Amino acid sequence: MIQNAESLWIHASSDRTKLSRFMGNVPRRRALQNVAGAWLAIAISLVATSLPAAGPRVLPPGQLPPDRRLQPLKDLDGYFPFSPPSSVAEWEQRAARVRRQLLVANGIWPMPLPTPLNPVVHGKIERDGFTVERAYFESFPGFFVTGSLYRPVGKTGKLPGVLCPHGHWANGRFHDAGATAVANEIKNGAEKFEEGGRSPLQARCMQLARMGCVVFHYDMLGYADSTQISFDLAHRFGKQRPEMNTLENWGLYSTQAEANLQSILGLQTYNSIRALDFITSLPDVDAQRIGVTGASGGGTQTMLLGALDSRPTVAFPAVMVSTAMQGGCTCENCSLLRVDTGNIEFAAMFAPRPQGMSAANDWTKEMETKGFPEIKKMYGLFGAADQVSLKATINFGHNYNYVNRAAMYSLFNKALKLGASEPIVEGDYQRLSTEEMTVWDDKHPKPESGPDFERKLLRHWTEDARRQLAAAVPKDAAGWPKYKEIVGGALDAILGRGLPAAADLEYEQTVEIEKGDVIVMAGLVRNKSRGEAVPMAFLYPKQWSGRVVVWVDGNGKEALFDANGEPRAELKPLLAAGVSVVGVDLLYQGEFLADGKPLERTQRVKNTREFAGYTFGYNHTVFASRVHDVLTAIAFVKHHEKAPKRIDLIGLREAGPIAAAARAVAGDAVHAAVIDSRGFRFGKLTDFHDPQFLPGGAKYGDLPGLLAVAAPGRVMIAGEAEGVPALTQAVYAAAGAATAAMADTGPAEQLATRAVAYVLGK
Numbered sequence: 001m002i003q004n005a006e007s008l009w010i011h012a013s014s015d016r017t018k019l020s021r022f023m024g025n026v027p028r029r030r031a032l033q034n035v036a037g038a039w040l041a042i043a044i045s046l047v048a049t050s051l052p053a054a055g056p057r058v059l060p061p062g063q064l065p066p067d068r069r070l071q072p073l074k075d076l077d078g079y080f081p082f083s084p085p086s087s088v089a090e091w092e093q094r095a096a097r098v099r100r101q102l103l104v105a106n107g108i109w110p111m112p113l114p115t116p117l118n119p120v121v122h123g124k125i126e127r128d129g130f131t132v133e134r135a136y137f138e139s140f141p142g143f144f145v146t147g148s149l150y151r152p153v154g155k156t157g158k159l160p161g162v163l164c165p166h167g168h169w170a171n172g173r174f175h176d177a178g179a180t181a182v183a184n185e186i187k188n189g190a191e192k193f194e195e196g197g198r199s200p201l202q203a204r205c206m207q208l209a210r211m212g213c214v215v216f217h218y219d220m221l222g223y224a225d226s227t228q229i230s231f232d233l234a235h236r237f238g239k240q241r242p243e244m245n246t247l248e249n250w251g252l253y254s255t256q257a258e259a260n261l262q263s264i265l266g267l268q269t270y271n272s273i274r275a276l277d278f279i280t281s282l283p284d285v286d287a288q289r290i291g292v293t294g295a296s297g298g299g300t301q302t303m304l305l306g307a308l309d310s311r312p313t314v315a316f317p318a319v320m321v322s323t324a325m326q327g328g329c330t331c332e333n334c335s336l337l338r339v340d341t342g343n344i345e346f347a348a349m350f351a352p353r354p355q356g357m358s359a360a361n362d363w364t365k366e367m368e369t370k371g372f373p374e375i376k377k378m379y380g381l382f383g384a385a386d387q388v389s390l391k392a393t394i395n396f397g398h399n400y401n402y403v404n405r406a407a408m409y410s411l412f413n414k415a416l417k418l419g420a421s422e423p424i425v426e427g428d429y430q431r432l433s434t435e436e437m438t439v440w441d442d443k444h445p446k447p448e449s450g451p452d453f454e455r456k457l458l459r460h461w462t463e464d465a466r467r468q469l470a471a472a473v474p475k476d477a478a479g480w481p482k483y484k485e486i487v488g489g490a491l492d493a494i495l496g497r498g499l500p501a502a503a504d505l506e507y508e509q510t511v512e513i514e515k516g517d518v519i520v521m522a523g524l525v526r527n528k529s530r531g532e533a534v535p536m537a538f539l540y541p542k543q544w545s546g547r548v549v550v551w552v553d554g555n556g557k558e559a560l561f562d563a564n565g566e567p568r569a570e571l572k573p574l575l576a577a578g579v580s581v582v583g584v585d586l587l588y589q590g591e592f593l594a595d596g597k598p599l600e601r602t603q604r605v606k607n608t609r610e611f612a613g614y615t616f617g618y619n620h621t622v623f624a625s626r627v628h629d630v631l632t633a634i635a636f637v638k639h640h641e642k643a644p645k646r647i648d649l650i651g652l653r654e655a656g657p658i659a660a661a662a663r664a665v666a667g668d669a670v671h672a673a674v675i676d677s678r679g680f681r682f683g684k685l686t687d688f689h690d691p692q693f694l695p696g697g698a699k700y701g702d703l704p705g706l707l708a709v710a711a712p713g714r715v716m717i718a719g720e721a722e723g724v725p726a727l728t729q730a731v732y733a734a735a736g737a738a739t740a741a742m743a744d745t746g747p748a749e750q751l752a753t754r755a756v757a758y759v760l761g762k
Helices: 002-008 033-045 088-105 179-187 194-198 200-210 231-235 255-259 264-281 297-308 343-348 372-381 402-415 451-472 477-495 556-560 569-576 612-616 622-638 655-669 702-709 726-734 748-760
Strands: 028-030 120-127 130-140 143-152 159-165 214-218 285-295 314-318 355-359 388-392 505-515 518-527 532-541 547-553 579-584 646-652 672-676 714-718 741-744
Touching: 088 297, 088 343, 088 372, 088 477, 130 200, 130 264, 130 451, 143 200, 143 264, 159 200, 159 264, 159 297, 179 194, 194 200, 200 214, 200 402, 214 264, 231 264, 255 612, 264 285, 264 297, 285 297, 285 402, 297 314, 297 343, 314 402, 343 372, 355 402, 372 388, 388 402, 451 477, 477 622, 477 655, 477 702, 477 726, 505 622, 518 622, 532 556, 532 569, 532 622, 547 556, 547 622, 547 655, 556 579, 569 579, 569 748, 579 622, 622 646, 622 655, 646 655, 646 748, 655 672, 655 702, 672 748, 702 726, 714 748, 726 741, 741 748
Parallel strands: 028 505, 159 214, 159 285, 285 314, 314 355, 355 388, 547 579, 547 646, 646 672, 672 714, 714 741
Antiparallel strands: 120 130, 130 143, 143 214, 505 518, 518 532, 532 579
């Protein structure tokens, strides 16, 4: 009984040499001896109580691992610093990864096949020095981007083009602040003219046109003429709609939409990309001189467009670039978007192209000391520190007022080679009325909208991606790298991690017990750079063969032990063959649970609106975090000083899909894997707080797609009614490894025995 108590807490012998034993170093910190004795004393004192038999505990009862992921979740109001890299080469590698993350998060990896724009431009109105036309085009079939097209009068030849996403001003393109409000703005120096102050959105378009630019001022979803997705749905969504949270014909914000990475932000970002297509297609626009500028939500779109697309040559995201609040609207957030990144880095991705930005008495007010210096340093790597600027007007609230517009005009004048005399003074103008701007009339009727259209739009988005991904399934070895680039690249962005580096790992052992020919050890494996600490148990045969099996299970590391705390019978053939076995408490398993109860629903941020992007746009899902824990275990073994000859991976029960994802990421670090799928599919979940939920999990072939990315690595797949899934088999065959993926069809309750036989080669 004393020995069982020791296995639950700590073996306190201080003279045992551990460094020579496998799993006892890399690098390690010995358990603190002063607390070791205390723990053992507690264990002995509890022998008389009804103590449940179990595997070894790494930490004392009631103590949770010192893991950052157990702290409160990050949300959009967190702190988002940016650390510039040390070289251009390092930055280019990082920027490529973030760019792919943005594309995947927005649901445009791969980019949707372009719908013909079918542009309509009509209703020209002439003003002093410029004209305005009503314009619209299709981004997806039947889904229209609407706006006002400004052109200069008296200019010929190819002219610069400017996109103006408007942001969250009431009524958007139709915004009118009113006479009273503008009087105050003029009084405090924010505006110069009543007309400009009443519609600062029109003012910047008018002035840029007078300076010689073709300007497209387009609507965000739900504003002005963009009525197919309602304003309330796009910007005020708060509660899940059961009728839209279905396995077929789903709507926005549903679990299925999240599993396929479909969001309001994704639609808006794709509209911005298509707006670039539109303006560069105009015969009078010079596609080599393109500017983008917007404020607030329009600043978000400016940042994203500049980060994703190389066509803009100058940008001015106003009052949005910040280390603080990242964008509060549902149209500025989506799952995966800002996990391990943020708006400062998005803006930095525009380097070395000319860029200006503004700060005000809002969440951007600290930009002069937090954020902008780092962006400037980033630009400095390219020798272009003078190409980025900040206009900080902290005496004004959230704005894109006359003062800040003047800074933008000066930047665009230089970058677009407009040739205007400096300083540029914005002139007065006559505002257009709503009736003069609206694109819809009797000859141009409003398109369909509402819930049925919403379903139809998402269905097209889904089918477009499925067709492209189906076409990418390789037919031979030549097509395999491209498939892995698309699907493997998506998985990398979705999970957000690769194998940790050896330097990031640290081991703190707290348990070592001899059980005949096997040494049982346990401790914390820390990922120092991530602030994570994962409890692990190790069964180490004294006659070690150099092989290791990482064993993950729905019950965590306790799955290695029977009710008496002994290695379970199914593992004995491995141990007899000299194979070491590693068990892992994944996040919210085993010692991660204060009450011992399995996690049924994941946490959410304090925001009361039922939108996955507010939580999973800033935090990894539990599923992804558990994959990270498996990768930590694999990396710990891989980088051990004893240099194991082979690592295999076995994932059983709920951990089967987790192991499949880890296997796909780990590549040839894992020799063979056993995956217990139990028929699981991400696309069958109806609650995005299910512990198995993964944004984008359904989009890239679901679980069969994860398994396929692991080709040509050996894998035995259990729990599939039809054997090896067709997609997995097709990719393995194309990779020249058709026989490397095999099906297991035996009874589920005996799978552990068959898994052991498989990795032993029997």
